Amino acid sequence: MKHTISVLVENKPGVLTRISTLFAARGYNIDSLAVGETDDPTVSRMTIVVAGDEAILEQVKKQLNKLIDVIKVSDFLNVAHVERDLILIKVRADKSVRNEILQIVDIFRAKIVDVSANTVIIEMTGDEDKIQALINMLKPFGIKEMARTGIIAMARGG
Amino acid sequence: MKHTISVLVENKPGVLTRISTLFAARGYNIDSLAVGETDDPTVSRMTIVVAGDEAILEQVKKQLNKLIDVIKVSDFLNVAHVERDLILIKVRADKSVRNEILQIVDIFRAKIVDVSANTVIIEMTGDEDKIQALINMLKPFGIKEMARTGIIAMARGG
Numbered sequence: 353m354k355h356t357i358s359v360l361v362e363n364k365p366g367v368l369t370r371i372s373t374l375f376a377a378r379g380y381n382i383d384s385l386a387v388g389e390t391d392d393p394t395v396s397r398m399t400i401v402v403a404g405d406e407a408i409l410e411q412v413k414k415q416l417n418k419l420i421d422v423i424k425v426s427d428f429l430n431v432a433h434v435e436r437d438l439i440l441i442k443v444r445a446d447k448s449v450r451n452e453i454l455q456i457v458d459i460f461r462a463k464i465v466d467v468s469a470n471t472v473i474i475e476m477t478g479d480e481d482k483i484q485a486l487i488n489m490l491k492p493f494g495i496k497e498m499a500r501t502g503i504i505a506m507a508r509g510g
Numbered sequence: 511m512k513h514t515i516s517v518l519v520e521n522k523p524g525v526l527t528r529i530s531t532l533f534a535a536r537g538y539n540i541d542s543l544a545v546g547e548t549d550d551p552t553v554s555r556m557t558i559v560v561a562g563d564e565a566i567l568e569q570v571k572k573q574l575n576k577l578i579d580v581i582k583v584s585d586f587l588n589v590a591h592v593e594r595d596l597i598l599i600k601v602r603a604d605k606s607v608r609n610e611i612l613q614i615v616d617i618f619r620a621k622i623v624d625v626s627a628n629t630v631i632i633e634m635t636g637d638e639d640k641i642q643a644l645i646n647m648l649k650p651f652g653i654k655e656m657a658r659t660g661i662i663a664m665a666r667g668g
Contacts (some may be wrong), residue, residue, distance in 0.1 A: 358657070365537060368530040372588045385526065385545040388595070388658025391645065397657050404615050434623050437546070438596040438635055465592050477596055477635060487549065496668075497518070498616045500546025501659030502653040506598045509626040510655075 354383060355409045356435060356505045359398045360390070360415055360423040368422045371398065374415050379402065384437070384502030394475045396425065399504045432508040435479050438501040440465070441487070444494035456489050471496060512541060513567045514593060514663045515554040517574055518548070518581040525579045529556065532573050538566065542595070542660030553581065557662045590666040593637045596621070596659040599645070602652035603630045614647050629654060637661075 358361075361367050361428045368387065375382055383401040390397050402412060408425060432504035445453050446469070453460070453472060457464055476486055480503070519525050528547065533540055541559040548555050560570060574583045574658060586593075605613050605625070613628060615622055620634035634644055638661070645653070 358529060365539065366534045368540065368543065369527060369534045372526040372530050381523065382526065382545070384547065385543070386659040387540070387543040388597075388660045390541065390658075391653050391656050395663075399657060399659075406520060419649065426570045432596060434631055434633075436596060436598060436623075438594060438659055439513060440545075440592060440594060440662055442664060444609055452522075461513060465594075466664075466666045468651045470668045473634060473664055473666070475592075475594060486561055491549075495549050498548050498660040499557060499664055500548075501544040501557075501596055501662050504596065504598055504659050506600060506655060506657055506658040508624045508631070510629045 353405060354401055354403050356401045356428050356503055357402060357409070358426045358505060359400065359414065361396055362421040363396045364421060364463065369423065370419055371416070374419070378415070380408065381411060383390055384500070386502040386504050389473050390403045391495050399502065401503050414458050428429070428505050428507065433505050434508060435503050436477050437443050437480060437503045437507045438475070439478050439486070440473055440499045441470050441490060442496060442497040444496060445472060446470050449493055453490070453493060460486050462486065469497060511563060512559055513584050514661055515560060515570065516584045516663060517558065519554050519556060520579040520581065521552050521554045522579060524572050528572070528577055528579065532577070536573070538562065538570060542658070544660040544662050546662070550553045557660065559661050563643065569657055577584065586663050591663050591665045592666060593661050594635050595638060595641055595661045596633070596635050597641050597644070598631055598657045599648060599653060600629050600631045600655040601648050602628060602654060604628050607651055610650070611651060618644050
């Protein structure tokens with residue numbers, strides 16, 4: 353099972369190393385990691401997706417809370433929340449298939465953000481399932497390149 | 511000046527630690543980091559935004575290329591490319607201001623992904639400038655929470 357953990361940390365050099373060392377030393381498998389700014393420039397938010405059971409999740413949270421630069425750790429277990437990942441995907445698309453690709457983009461409410469004679473770049477946000485479904489639909493055309501941000505998450509409601 | 515670096519790495523435990531150690535040891539300041547899957551499950555792509563001049567960028571690339579788990583390092587200096595960051599932002603929004611917020615969401619072609627009696631969660635993708643502009647417009651209403659993925663990038667064209 354995959355768990356999403358949100359960690360507020362001091363925005364200092366070395367924090368990322370301490371956190372990634374913690375995960376590596378204990379053999380926890382990080383599926384994705386996103387580190388972005390918050391509205392406070394001294395604070396960053398890391399969103400980590402880790403595979404394992406609930407016991408693993410509890411261990412990870414306990415270890416993270418021990419780190420001096422960690423301000424707050426939250427998970428989204430049993431919490432109604434929004435999860436979003438962003439993907440850029442460059443697909444082979446000459447004239448003969450461009451229409452078909454545009455249809456797929458439309459169905460997924462994705463966006464074309466670049467086009468050349470033989471390729472398009474598609475941008476889409478969604479949860480893991482939606483993004484995987486898009487990848488599956490585009491694979492037959494030939495995926496030239498793909499970049500994903502990893503998940504960020506937020507609890508619903510006030 | 512900010513530089514965006516894209517690094518293809520073996521998807522193994524410890525790789526993130528080696529890379530973050532490299533940055534921390536040399537005092538390079540990471541502005542954002544996104545680690546996501548590629549279409550090959552054994553390979554991940556890290557997108558790192560680092561501040562500094564071109565000499566720093568060259569040093570970072572050289573050091574990264576020495577790491578055993580690094581498959582390919584590219585930067586986007588003088589390359590036409592697309593950059594995208596994803597933000598989720600929870601804003602105070604009772605009935606009296608909801609319309610005004612909806613207008614802003616509309617202008618930025620952002621999306622409302624959750625609503626409660628007193629808040630909304632807004633999702634938007636864009637480059638740094640666009641995201642900063644959205645944050646500035648929403649600040650007066652009261653930002654309750656904010657999560658960003660950090661930038662991913664892709665060269666334009668075939």
